[in-house]
Amino acid sequence: MNRIKDIANALEKGRAIFDEVMNMKAVPEYAVDELYSPGAGPDTRVEVSQAKGTVTSSDNLEYMEYLLKRKKMTGKIQLIYVDPPFFSNSKYQASIRLESDKLGKSPIIKTGAYDDTWGDSLEQYLTMLTVRFMLMRELIADTGCIWVHLDWHGSHYVKLILDEIFGYDNFVNEVVWTYKSGGASRKSFARKHDTLLMYSKTKKYKFNPIKEKSYNRDMKPYRFKGVEEFKDEKGWYTMVNMKDVWSIDMVGRTSRERTGYATQKPEKLLERIVESCTEEGAICGDFFAGSGTLGVVAEKMGRSWIMCDEGNVAIASQIERLCGIRKEDGSFCRPFSVCRIARVPDEAVSRLVICSEDMGVLRIRDYVPDLISLSDADEEIALEYLKNDSGACVSFWSVDSNYDGRVHRANGIIDGNDFISLPEGNPHVIGYDVFGNRFCWERIV
Ligand SMILES: C[S@@+](CC[C@H](N)C(=O)[O-])C[C@H]1O[C@@H](n2cnc3c(N)ncnc32)[C@H](O)[C@@H]1O
Numbered sequence: 001m002n003r004i005k006d007i008a009n010a011l012e013k014g015r016a017i018f019d020e021v022m023n024m025k026a027v028p029e030y031a032v033d034e035l036y037s038p039g040a041g042p043d044t045r046v047e048v049s050q051a052k053g054t055v056t057s058s059d060n061l062e063y064m065e066y067l068l069k070r071k072k073m074t075g076k077i078q079l080i081y082v083d084p085p086f087f088s089n090s091k092y093q094a095s096i097r098l099e100s101d102k103l104g105k106s107p108i109i110k111t112g113a114y115d116d117t118w119g120d121s122l123e124q125y126l127t128m129l130t131v132r133f134m135l136m137r138e139l140i141a142d143t144g145c146i147w148v149h150l151d152w153h154g155s156h157y158v159k160l161i162l163d164e165i166f167g168y169d170n171f172v173n174e175v176v177w178t179y180k181s182g183g184a185s186r187k188s189f190a191r192k193h194d195t196l197l198m199y200s201k202t203k204k205y206k207f208n209p210i211k212e213k214s215y216n217r218d219m220k221p222y223r224f225k226g227v228e229e230f231k232d233e234k235g236w237y238t239m240v241n242m243k244d245v246w247s248i249d250m251v252g253r254t255s256r257e258r259t260g261y262a263t264q265k266p267e268k269l270l271e272r273i274v275e276s277c278t279e280e281g282a283i284c285g286d287f288f289a290g291s292g293t294l295g296v297v298a299e300k301m302g303r304s305w306i307m308c309d310e311g312n313v314a315i316a317s318q319i320e321r322l323c324g325i326r327k328e329d330g331s332f333c334r335p336f337s338v339c340r341i342a343r344v345p346d347e348a349v350s351r352l353v354i355c356s357e358d359m360g361v362l363r364i365r366d367y368v369p370d371l372i373s374l375s376d377a378d379e380e381i382a383l384e385y386l387k388n389d390s391g392a393c394v395s396f397w398s399v400d401s402n403y404d405g406r407v408h409r410a411n412g413i414i415d416g417n418d419f420i421s422l423p424e425g426n427p428h429v430i431g432y433d434v435f436g437n438r439f440c441w442e443r444i445v
Pocket of ligand 1: 058059060061083084085113114261263264265266287288289290291292293294308309310311314
C-alpha cells in the first residue's frame with residue numbers, strides 16, 4: 001500500500017481521461033426527456049421551457065460531458081454540492097414498502113441502492129473522482145464554488161486531489177458536520193462527524209455569511225460598548241458569523257424527511273450551503289444526488305437545480321420526493337424534467353408495462369418487477385403483495401394527454417395503482433415502481 005503513489009497516479013490517470021473526454025468528438029446521445037409538473041391540474045400541460053430543475057439518470061461523467069458539449073453549460077453553475085461514495089468498502093440499500101388496498105402497507109423491504117467498493121484500490125477511487133472534479137470545475141461559474149462531502153475514509157486523500165484541481169489558494173473551508181448516531185467502538189472515540197471541503201473557482205466567489213448565536217460566558221450580559229446582546233431561555237448571547245463546526249441531527253427513523261435511502265443527508269445541512277453560496281434563481285448542481293436532498297432544498301429556496309445519479313432507486317426516490325414537495329405557501333414543486341443520457345439511445349428504453357385499457361380507463365396488469373436484488377424473505381413478501389395486487393409496487397405514474405412522440409409532458413402525477421382515465425387521441429403514460437424501474441405505455445392504434 002502506497003497512498004502517496006495512489007494519489008499521484010490518480011491525478012495522472014484522471015487528467016488523461018479528462019483530456020480524452022474533452023477532445024472526444026462523439027457526444028452522448030440525448031435519449032429521453034420527459035417533463036413532470038406535480039402541481040399541474042388535469043387540463044394543464046407544461047412546456048419544457050418552464051422546467052426549473054432536471055433529474056438525470058446517467059453516469060455523471062457522461063452527463064457532465066453532455067452538459068458541457070451539448071447544453072453549453074460551461075461556467076454556468078453557481079454551486080456544486082457532491083456527496084460521492086466515501087471509500088467505505090460497503091454496499092448501501094434503500095428501505096421501501098409495497099402497498100395494496102387489501103393488505104395495506106408491507107413490512108420494510110431492502111433493495112440495493114449503490115456499491116461503494118473499490119477492492120481496496122484507493123487509486124481507482126481517486127481516479128474516478130479526479131476526472132469528475134475536473135469536469136465539475138469546467139461547469140462552475142467564476143463566482144461559484146464546490147462542496148465535497150466525505151468522511152474519515154477518504155477526505156484527507158481527496159483534499160490533495162482538490163488542492164491540485166482547484167488550487168490550494170482557493171480552499172475556503174473545511175466544515176465539520178457532527179451528529180448523534182448509534183454505535184461506537186471500544187477502542188477509539190466514537191466517529192461522529194463528516195467532513196465537507198469547500199473550494200471556490202476563483203477569488204471572485206460569492207459568499208453570504210450566516211449568523212448564529214454565541215452564548216456569553218456564564219450566560220450573563222457583557223455590556224460591551226457597541227455590541228448588541230440578546231437573551232433567550234438559556235441566557236445572554238450575541239450574534240456572530242457561523243463557525244465551521246455544525247451540529248445537525250441526521251435524518252432519523254421517524255423524521256418526516258426520511259426517504260429510506262441509506263445515505264440521505266439532512267435538508268438543514270444543505271440549506272446552509274445553498275444559503276451561503278447562492279442567490280435566488282442561481283443554478284445548483286449535484287452529480288451524486290442519491291435521494292435528491294440538494295434538489296429538494298434548492299427547489300424550496302427558489303433556486304434552479306440539476307441532479308444526476310446512475311442508480312434506479314435514487315432516480316425514483318428523487319422524483320417521488322420532488323413530487324411530494326409542499327412549500328410553506330402551499331405551492332408544489334415547479335415543473336421539472338427527467339432525462340436519460342446514453343451513448344446508445346436504446347440503453348435508455350424502459351420496460352413496457354402490461355396495462356389494460358377498458359372503457360377509457362387504464363389499469364396496471366400483471367406487472368412483475370425485477371426482484372433480483374431482494375433477499376429470499378423480502379422476495380416472498382413482494383410476491384405475496386404482487387399476487388394480490390399487481391400494482392402494489394407502483395410508486396407513481398403520470399399521463400401526457402397528447403404525446404408528441406418525444407417529450408412526455410405530464411398532465412398530473414398519480415400515486416400508487418389508482419387508475420387513469422384516458423383521453424382520446426394520443427395519450428402516453430410513464431411511471432416508476434418502488435425499485436426504480438421505469439415503465440411506460442402508449443395506445444397502439
Ligand atoms: C452518498 S450517496 C448521495 C446521497 C445524497 N446526498 C442524499 O442526500 O440522498 C452517493 C450517490 O452517488 C451515486 N453515484 C455513484 N457513482 C456515480 C456515478 N459514476 N454517476 C452517477 N451517480 C453515481 C450513487 O448511486 C449514490 O446514490
